[in-house]
Amino acid sequence: MEAMFTVNNLWILVATCFVFIMHLGFAALEAGFVQRKNVVNILFKNSMIISIGLLTYYAIGYNLMYPSGDGMIANFIGDLGVFDWAGGATADYAAAAEEGSTYTGYSDFIFQGMFAATCATIVSGAVAERIKLVPFLIFAAIFVAISYPITGMWHWGGGWLADRGFYDFAGSTLVHAAGGFAALAAVILLGPRRGKYKENGQITAIPGHSMPLAAIGVFLLWFGWYGFNGGSVLSADANGVSLVFVTTSLAAAAGGIAAFFTAYFMFKSYDLSMVLNGILGGLVGITAGADSVTGGSAILIGLIAGIIIPLSIVMFDKYLKIDDPVGATSVHGVCGIWGTLAVGIFGTNPEFSFLTQLIGTLSIGAFSFLASFAIMGTLKAIMGIRVDEMEEIKGLDIGEHDMHAYTLSKEDGVFQLTAEN
Incomplete structure (x- = not known):
């Protein structure tokens, strides 16, 4: 028993490392999709999010998400207080093994802490290039300390959605849609980047500065998703982990293919950014049911997610005039909802209900949107959330950090990349 416990616990820790790599993936993807004058700012935010996220999740979030009590309050809010390293039935090796757990409380905390920070990272890209x-x-x-743990507790912490039979295996809604709708609220309050939408209705494309960097970010995220979904099996069960690896891979591949064809039909070009986001859309879509759908269903889920990506990005950008530089609201918000609903359609468990999935994903999305709107709205009223016009023109790298991401020279009044290195 102890040997198997050690194997299970080790897999959770390895999966945690995979999820940690996703933060590098987000940093690279977001940096590639923004202008070079804002790269340092993106990297700084991503470096701080993982640092802030782990500390705040330790101080408040973990107990909110996994309450020790029960009743009305715990069912909707959870417990306040710092994670108790010495207490808890699974906090140490001996106690965890004795009661049949597959991992220690330490492993549970660090694995879940990586998820919590990931949710906030989603917002970072959507508000890029103009937020203080x-x-x-x-x-x-x-x-990370309050909003994410409360909605996470509704299902993973044994709250009211768990009682209703809602199912989200690894977080299509609990992580991705929550982050996507938080990003949507923040973007609405922040407004579009300067020059994005002209008075005559014309939309100005603001391309990212490095598609190679964005592509590297997506492949790092795909790699990390094997820990994100594979670790959510919460053991090293051979069949469970293998199935999740297969469904995750098939959905990602299908998402990229579907986005490729859909984007070509819409724009008559081979759009790499759409393919990259299509892959991510497939990954987000399969996350809710990676352990409970067949390979064929995983392909369908990924295909539909890939079709959603170009349609949703155009809807937000062209019709709603919502400026999201990385497409986070579409990839994580819209595809997160789709993936959660897909469990009620394709899930092999007959107890899964489409209506319950709909109630759950809309409730979490709405709470996350409103919480984000309240937090960001309060900050906007108190201290302002947008940089001034001149700082936005110069770039946040100079305005906020007084440095460049790359070696630059000044020729004819225009900063350009040098040929050095």
Whole structure:
């Protein structure tokens, strides 16, 4: 028994490392999708989010998400207080093995802490290139400490959605849609980047500065998703982990293919950014049911997610005039909802209900949107959340950090990349 416990616990820790790599993936993807004058700012935010996220989740979030009590309050809010390293039935090796758990409380905390920070990272890309650094960091701290754990507790912590039979295996809604709708609220309050939408209705494309960096980010995220979904089996069960690896891979591949064809039909071009986001859309879509659908169903889930990506990005950008530089609201918000609903359609468990899945994903999305709107709205009223016009023109790297991401020279009044290195 102890040997198997050690194997299970080790897999959770390895999966935690995979999820940690996803933060590098988000940093690279977001950096690639923004202008070069804002790269340092993106990297700084991503470095701070993982640091802030782990500390605030330790101080408040973990107990909110996994309450020790029961009753009305615990069922909707959870417990306040710092994670108790010495207490808890699974806090140490001996106690965990004795009661049949597959991992220690330490492993549970660090694995879940990586998920919590991931949710805030989703917001980072959507608000890129015009948000003040300090208000964003305050927002991230509050969101990870309070908003994310409350909605997570509704299902994973044994709350009211768990009682209704709602199912989200690894977080299509609890992590991704929650982050996507938090991003939507923040973007609405923040407004579009300068020059994005002209008075005559014309939309100005603001391309990212490095598609290679964005592509590297997506492949790192795909790699990390094997820990994100594979670790959510919560053991090293051979069949369970293998199935999740297969469904995750098939959905990601299908998402990329579907986005490729859909984008070509819409734009008559081979759009790499759409393919990259299509892959991510497939990954987000399969996350809710990776352990409970067949390979064929995983392909269908990924295909539909990949079709959603170009349609949703155009809807937000062209028709709703919502400026999201990385497409986070579409990839994580819209595809997160789709993936959660897909469990009620394709799930092999007959107890899964489409209506319950709909109630769950809309409830979590709405709470996350409103919480984000309240937090960011308060910060906007108190200290302002948007940089001034001149700082936005110069770039946040100079305005907020007084440095460049790359070696630059000044020729004819225009900063350009040098040929050095």
